[in-house]
Amino acid sequence: MARSAALPGWLYVLFLTLLATATDEFIIAGVLREIAGDLSVSVSAAGQLVTVFAVVYALGAPTLALVFARFPRRPVMVAGLAVFVLANVAAALSPGYASLLAARIAAALAAAVVTAAAFTMVAMRAPEGQQGRYLGVATAGMTAALFTGVPLGTWLGGALGWRATFWLLAAVGTLAVIGLLTTAPSVPGGPSTPLRERLAPLRRVAVLRLVAVTFLAGSGGLMFYTYLSAYVAEAASGSGTLLSVVLLVVGLAGLAGALLAGRAADAFGPRRSLRVVIGGHALTLLLAAAFGFSGMDGTAAPAVLVVLIAFWSVFAWALNPPIQGSIMAAAGPEAAMPALALNISGLYLGTGVAGAVGGIVIATADIRFVPLAGGALMLLSFLLTLAPEHTPSSDRVRVRPPGGRTRTRTHGTASTEQSV
Template sequence: MPAWLFALMFTTFAFATDDYVIAGVLSAIAADLGVSEAAAGQLVTVFSLAFALGAPVASVVTARWSRRGLVTWALLVFVAANWAAAFTESYPLLMGLRVLAALAAAAVVPAAYAIATALAPEGRRGRYLALVMGGLTGSLALGVPIGTWVGGAFGWQATFGLGGALGVVALVAVRWTLPELPPVAATPIAERLRPLARRPVLLGLLGIVAIVMGSMMVLTYLAPYLRDLAGVSAAELGWIFVLAGVAGLAGGQLGGRAADTWGADRALLVGVGGFTAVMAAFTACWFVRPVPLLALLPLLAVWAGVSWWIPPPAQTRLLALAGTAGPQALALNSSAVYVGVSGGGALGGLLLEAWGSAVLPAAAAIVELAALLLLWAAARGATRNYGSDPVAGSVPGGGVGG
């Protein structure tokens, strides 16, 4: 594998770590800035929403830029936003800096996938793309725990300092290894949004949003929930994120294999069923709190595993629903994922503020079941429109309920 590919993987790792690590230092940010934990959770919401809205626009605005120059300037903005955040004592200013960092990420992540596709040898595009995407999942297993430990030891400001340092390493690696590439032809935004006119695709994308939202309602506010349930400290939370990251990586691989073997719909049923069962177990634990952390670790591992099990079959189903519009639908899928992240932070924050952390698992399970219904409705609509299941031959039993 070429060195520039690992540079791009590290770049996506830095961006994803910067987004997800807020969950590990949320309580400290809230205490220092004098805001509620629900308000601190909106730092995740605003980052993800800015990414979701900014990615399609950035891909058009920067289409005539050289790819190397685009990544360089975006990383410089990312580093500046994080290091400025490390010195701010204002919640509104910190919110604005999170938007700036997210827009930098939104400009680079789609470009990184395009670069990997353009430079990959014939027959190796899948592996090249998987390696770049590995930075996103790897951040949960490594980046978020390290950021959480740094925040616990030196304060949450040091976590943003670490985010900027990761950006510097990525910048040096990109400048050192990435070859110069010509600008790409811009695809009009209207062309990118065309799949939304197809009802099954729109419902499928809404299903993706709901899937991610349900998971992020718990992940974003994991610190206050586990503190209230089991008295978990910041240091212990770092180890929990390691466990969640490893279990999530395994769950994603198993979910992808299940989609290939059983079909996307049955794999979705298993994943959502498992998620709902774990949320029910967390809800039951609330009535016997405080619960020893060791007793919670198996549940936390299963939760992370099934959370990452669900996206591969969901995306497989979306791709089938889109048919010939598959590439555009996958591009919209990236925005849908970040809309789900922002929605999870927003809805979870509202519930935390109104009723406390106890209600988060039950609410997350309801959202996941709603996602299953949306994907079922999308499959039904596709069957009516096209006269057969669009994934015939690959999804046993037809619709999501099959």
């Protein structure tokens, strides 16, 4: 298939699917006060609805991926999305805080299963030489949630009440279910093997090292994103208008970064692309720290800041395609779904660490040290990507198109074969 060939419809359905699951994680942040007032709880208690979702997602992703790894991906995704829809309907109808919390837990577990299965389907059904491109499009769905789904849900919650945000997610999830039923390709599950054998690929040093890369990259990059508004206010005397411009730039540049990273992973291999992405991310964070300490002011400061944030966003949201391609190569198809789920857990745990460490940095120093601390974590992540690669025979994956013959796929220097 030529590189310029049109993308299949099912890939856009997965874009919509990941847009919905990613939006569900953050959407409550925009309606915390409304929820707190309606359910007669504190704002901090309402905020735990976000924390619980993230923690349950992070812990549930690898566990449930092991449970469902041997099942075909399409029915797993359809069933997971159906639970996701019902959980959001339950959230919209929740009479109290406890029932809303339970609905959030159910939605997080469903989203964890769906996300891992979606990325596995993308990686295993992408044509040879286009895995990165396909992963980039799927990843863009998660990125788009930053500047489409979350703001739209927040606006809708303000206009029609916080329950409307969950009805929106249920509606989008329903559309995704219909799309999967009508367009998604068949991707078989893994072999029915004892749990010990299914866990074996997850104990490979290469897989665990890549999960550590994701954890450190998530901690460093999301630390800066978490406190971005405070940084803009301090570094460039940012007004509300400047912050709005910066957030728009983050979304657009991040979307471009996800798509470009997919193309780069196909052209240069996921491991080489991963080093470029992590290295570029570290560099832009250190430049942001330098800008904060420079004391630059005047009319040029906001423009310089916006350009700097744009470059940072490209690298920050370019991580998923090369890291997922690398994980697939290291784990092989027999452990693809659990390995990708473990990687997602690394990212979510990094998100939690980012907020905590960033808060400590601000409390002990000031906001200008946040990108510096984030850059230090990114440098550690980059050092891990420099570890020698190995290609044991157990990491080889057979690529067998439906009705076709087996072929070997090579990602960078790591030879893989993928069973579809």
